[in-house]
Amino acid sequence: MSRVTGLPSAMPPAAGRFYRQGWWRCESFTDDLHARARQTPAAVAYVNVRVLRGATETAAVTFGELADRVERLAAVLRRLGVRPGDLVALRTPNQWEAAALWLACGRVGAVTMSLSPWAGPREAEIAFTGIPIRLQVTGDASAPAAAGLAPRTVHLRELLDSARSAEPPAIAQRPQASPDAPRHVALTSGTTGRPKAVVHSCNTLYASLRAAAGFLPPRPVLTSAAGMTHASGLKYLALMPLVTGGRAVLLAADDLHGPDQWLDLVPHHGVSCLVGLPALLGRMAAAQRRRERDLSGLRRVVSLGAPLPSPTAAGIRAQLCTGLVNVFGMTEGGPLCATAPDDPSEPAEPGLGRPVGGTQVEIRRADASGAGGLNVRGPSVCLGVLDVRSGRAAWTPDRDDGWYDTGDLVRSDEHGRLHYVSRACDRVGWGPMIPTAEIESVLLGHPAVADVAVIGVPDRQGHEAACAVVVPRSARPTLDELCAFLRRRRMGDKDLPARLAVVPALPRTALGKISKAELRRQVIDGALPTEGYDALRHRLE
Numbered sequence: 001m002s003r004v005t006g007l008p009s010a011m012p013p014a015a016g017r018f019y020r021q022g023w024w025r026c027e028s029f030t031d032d033l034h035a036r037a038r039q040t041p042a043a044v045a046y047v048n049v050r051v052l053r054g055a056t057e058t059a060a061v062t063f064g065e066l067a068d069r070v071e072r073l074a075a076v077l078r079r080l081g082v083r084p085g086d087l088v089a090l091r092t093p094n095q096w097e098a099a100a101l102w103l104a105c106g107r108v109g110a111v112t113m114s115l116s117p118w119a120g121p122r123e124a125e126i127a128f129t130g131i132p133i134r135l136q137v138t139g140d141a142s143a144p145a146a147a148g149l150a151p152r153t154v155h156l157r158e159l160l161d162s163a164r165s166a167e168p169p170a171i172a173q174r175p176q177a178s179p180d181a182p183r184h185v186a187l188t189s190g191t192t193g194r195p196k197a198v199v200h201s202c203n204t205l206y207a208s209l210r211a212a213a214g215f216l217p218p219r220p221v222l223t224s225a226a227g228m229t230h231a232s233g234l235k236y237l238a239l240m241p242l243v244t245g246g247r248a249v250l251l252a253a254d255d256l257h258g259p260d261q262w263l264d265l266v267p268h269h270g271v272s273c274l275v276g277l278p279a280l281l282g283r284m285a286a287a288q289r290r291r292e293r294d295l296s297g298l299r300r301v302v303s304l305g306a307p308l309p310s311p312t313a314a315g316i317r318a319q320l321c322t323g324l325v326n327v328f329g330m331t332e333g334g335p336l337c338a339t340a341p342d343d344p345s346e347p348a349e350p351g352l353g354r355p356v357g358g359t360q361v362e363i364r365r366a367d368a369s370g371a372g373g374l375n376v377r378g379p380s381v382c383l384g385v386l387d388v389r390s391g392r393a394a395w396t397p398d399r400d401d402g403w404y405d406t407g408d409l410v411r412s413d414e415h416g417r418l419h420y421v422s423r424a425c426d427r428v429g430w431g432p433m434i435p436t437a438e439i440e441s442v443l444l445g446h447p448a449v450a451d452v453a454v455i456g457v458p459d460r461q462g463h464e465a466a467c468a469v470v471v472p473r474s475a476r477p478t479l480d481e482l483c484a485f486l487r488r489r490r491m492g493d494k495d496l497p498a499r500l501a502v503v504p505a506l507p508r509t510a511l512g513k514i515s516k517a518e519l520r521r522q523v524i525d526g527a528l529p530t531e532g533y534d535a536l537r538h539r540l541e
C-alpha cells in the first residue's frame with residue numbers, strides 16, 4: 001500500500017473558529033508562491049550558500065524562477081506515478097531545490113515525510129515499515145533504500161535534470177487538495193521516548209507560520225541552523241518567505257558548519273533574523289567575541305528547541321542582538337508560547353512568555369510547587385500523532401476536546417507567564433519536583449562549568465536523586481562547590497544536586513539537544529561514575 005489513507009485527518013472541535021479568525025484558510029502554499037510570482041517575480045525567495053570542498057558558491061532564486069521549477073518538478077513526479085494521497089519521503093540536503101521539491105509534492109497532492117539525510121538504514125526501515133511510501137528522494141546517491149521498503153528511490157539531481165525539459169502540468173491535471181488533509185509527516189522522538197510521526201495539514205503549518213511571523217521583523221531575511229528536513233527548518237527556511245515575502249538564506253556544506261560560518265552569513269547577505277538552539281546561539285556569541293562582524297542589520301534572534309539559560313541569553317544580547325525571543329514550541333504544534341522581544345521588563349530567559357498564535361494552555365495535575373503538566377490546543381496543533389513502528393494513531397484532535405499533553409512540566413506566575421520546569425520524562429524528585437532547567441541555567445554561570453545537564457537517578461531509598469553531569473572548563477569543580485554556588489543564588493536545599501559526574505562532552509542528538517536518556521543509562525549502568533550523596537545527604541561510599 002502506498003496511498004496514506006490511514007493517516008489521521010480528524011478535525012478539532014474548534015476548526016470553524018480557526019477559519020473565522022483567519023488562522024486557517026482555503027489557500028495552499030503553492031497558491032502563496034504563485035501569488036508572489038505574479039506580484040513580485042524578481043524578488044528573491046532563497047539565497048543558497050554552498051560550501052563544498054572548501055569553495056563557496058552562492059545562488060539567488062526569485063519567486064518567479066521558483067514557481068517555474070515547482071511546476072516542472074510536479075510534472076516529473078506525475079510521470080513517476082505520484083498521485084494525490086501518495087507519500088513521498090524526502091532525505092534531501094539544505095538547498096533551495098529541496099524546498100522546490102516539497103512544494104511540487106503539494107502541487108500533485110502528495111504527502112511529504114521528512115527524514116534526516118544522516119539517518120541510517122535502521123531509522124529508515126522503522127519509519128517505512130509503519131508508514132508505507134510511494135517514493136523516496138535522496139540527496140546522496142549512496143543513501144540506503146531501507147531494505148527495499150521504498151518502491152522506488154531517486155536522487156534529487158535526477159529529478160532536477162528531468163525537470164529542465166518537463167512541461168508544467170495542465171490546469172486540469174492540478175489536483176485541489178483540501179488544506180485540512182494530511183500534507184506533511186515529521187518524524188520525532190525528542191531526546192527520549194519512542195519514535196513518533198507527527199501529521200500536519202497545510203492549515204496547521206500555516207497557523208504555525210502566522211504565529212512565528214508575529215515575533216519576526218517585517219519581511220525578514222532569515223537563516224536557521226535547522227535543515228529543511230526538520231520541522232523548524234521547513235517552516236522558517238522553505239515556507240516563511242512565501243507567507244511574509246521575505247527571503248531565507250540557506251547554508252549547505254560538505255561537513256558540519258560551525259558558529260563562524262553562520263555568523264558570516266549575517267553581514268554578507270543582510271540577515272535580519274537568526275533562528276537556532278540555545279547551545280549554537282551561545283557558541284555564536286562566543287565566536288563574535290573572538291572576531292567581530294558587522295551585525296548592525298540583525299534585528300531578531302529566536303531561541304527555540306531547548307531551555308534558554310540566563311548566561312547564554314546575556315551573551316546573545318551583548319554580542320549578537322538585543323531583540324531576543326525565547327520560543328517554546330514542538331513538532332506537534334509549532335510555536336506555542338513566546339516572550340516579547342521589545343519588552344525590557346520581561347527578558348527572555350526567566351520563562352516561556354505567553355501563548356501565541358491562538359494557542360490555549362492548561363496546567364494539569366499540579367504539585368505543591370504549582371508545577372504541572374502542560375496541555376495545549378489551538379490552530380497549529382497537528383492532525384495526529386502516530387506510533388512509527390506500528391503506524392497506529394497515538395493521539396488525534398478529536399480526543400479530550402482537542403487538548404494535547406506536551407509532556408512538559410511548567411508553572412505559571414502571577415502575571416500569567418509560563419516558566420519551564422522540565423520534560424515530564426526528565427522530572428526529578430519524589431516530592432516537589434526539582435526545577436532542572438533552572439538549576440542548569442544557574443550552574444552555567446559557574447566559572448568552572450562549560451556545560452551541564454541535571455538528570456534523575458535512583459537513590460538508596462528507591463526515590464530519585466538529582467545528578468549534575470558537568471563538562472568542566474579547566475579545573476574540575478566539586479559537588480560541594482556547586483551546591484554552595486547554588487545556595488548563594490537562593491536555590492533551596494531540596495533543589496541541590498545530590499551527585500556529580502564529570503564528562504568531557506555531553507551526548508547530543510543530531511539537532512544538538514542533550515540526550516538525557518543516554519546520560520541516565522550511563523549513570524545507572526555504572527559506565528559513568530558519580531560522587532556525592534544519596535537524597536538524604538548521606539555521603540556515598
